Amino acid sequence: MSYTIEGRTGTWEIVVGLEVHAQIISHSKLFSGASTTFGGAPNTQVSLVDAAFPGMLPVINHECVAQAVRTGVGLNAQINLFSRFDRKNYFYADLPQGYQISQFEHPIVGKGVVSIELQNGDVREIGITRLHIEQDAGKLLHDQDPTKSFVDLNRSGVALMEIVSEPDIREPEEAGAYLRKLRQILRYLGTCDGNMEEGSMRADVNVSVRKAGEPFRTRCEIKNVNSIRFVMQAIEVEAARQVEIWENGGEVDQETRLFDPGRGETRTMRSKEDAHDYRYFPDPDLLPLVLEQAWVDELAANLPELPDAKRARFQAEYGIAFYDAGVLVAEQAVAEYYEAVARGRDGKLAATWVMGDLFAALNRTSNSIETSPVSAAALGKMLDLIADKTINGKIAKEVFEDMVETGESPDAIVEKKGLRQVTDTGAIDAAITAVLEKHPDKLAEYRSGKDKLFGFFVGQVMKETKGKANPAMVNEALKAKLDA
Amino acid sequence: MSLDLATTRRIAKLARIGLEEHALEATRQKLNGILGWIDQLAEVDVTGVPPMVGTETETLRQREDKVTDGNCRDALMACAPETSGPFYTVPKVVE
Structure with a gap:
């Protein structure tokens, strides 16, 4: 079921393309030796x-x-061995040069594709038009003084990748899924930290509407949206605004707009009136960027395993479901943790513990996978104790909670608390005898045909052994005794 | 190619050059003179010649990813027309 807007004159669909600015992870800036570290004292990371002296x-x-080449390969895109830098001219207080060095005619990366997954499990492919390298601008602070804007150039000249998608997106949800997938790929590659709050990933959203089967109508660009939720909201309100204009006999102007999350509306961005006249020309300070295929191949060969490949491998290697594999590869650190637990063990059981008890414990103790109180090795060890029947599944929960609390190893906890599973038939038989003696009435009922009571006896025997009895052995011995 | 007054005014605005109304016509004529001179290049037949942006045959020199610069705020600020604390300041620009 696709996303549509019911207007007075019929049904409208939306057409969305995204331009994502992703800050490249590097120590120094794109064209200077100044540091890129976030949060430095104002104007100290400026050469x-x-x-622009x-x-x-x-x-x-x-x-x-x-980093740009790695990202291109990760987006299944064509790498252009010849690319070039151009000057994009515009006047603004955060841009000391008066132009941004960017790549216009000859970007470093060409067409590619990203596959996204929607809530209902549908998988769609979103085309990548291009990726190019450019400089970031400085930062303006407007709230420090009634008449002045303050300028911090620490970010000026930091390397960005602008990743442009095809207008393939038809629903707000797809835009969200695309951004999440892109961020996941960038994080796996280590080419951008994807942190939207710190501004290291931001999106410009191109939105237009049309009726089914029509060619594209005029689009508007919503600049600098800084969260996935806001991107989805901005698309909804902007599409509704455009439908309203068309249906009232108006004409949508191609323009740059800003999204105001507080008011839930988009509005014209005045400063960009002249923005389409960027007067691009090749930067005379920079020669063409020419890459060797062998170098590109080497970078490609050394990329980490990407989410889609890892997910497929987890399914095949550990026998887990498509959905579970998706959850486990969502973050690289989780995937690593899971794999350390699952390797050489029961992959499904490992997935159940990681996604169940471990995630719950992390949540409860406000930890991330990196700061998990239970290491992957320790959880693996615990699964070994289940596998070799030292403890049963129920006692394992108790051991795990103790591990979360104390950080001790599962063996130590089992020894200390005497939780070793009872597999001694004599001890189990004794427990059964004790239970049957305590409940002669129930025993009579059972023997007169109320076999539902079997569960009651199992429970009592487990209680008698403080939960430590091997459940399979209890079942067997109990059955023999009761039916004797 | 020949510029009209409106285009001249627009170019001045994009370049952030304050041009008095009475100076517009003279500027237009000067620019047209330059454009006319450049237009002579059009006399050369470049059919089949790929566009060229420079005569260099070298490719781009690259730098290692090391922090080698920065931490020179005082020197930078010394040249600024207006500052406040560690910031440059400009007339307020707000969307």
């Missing part, structure tokens, strides 16, 4: 190049190029 020349950071 003369970043502040006369005569300063840009020299490209090799690692930023490598």
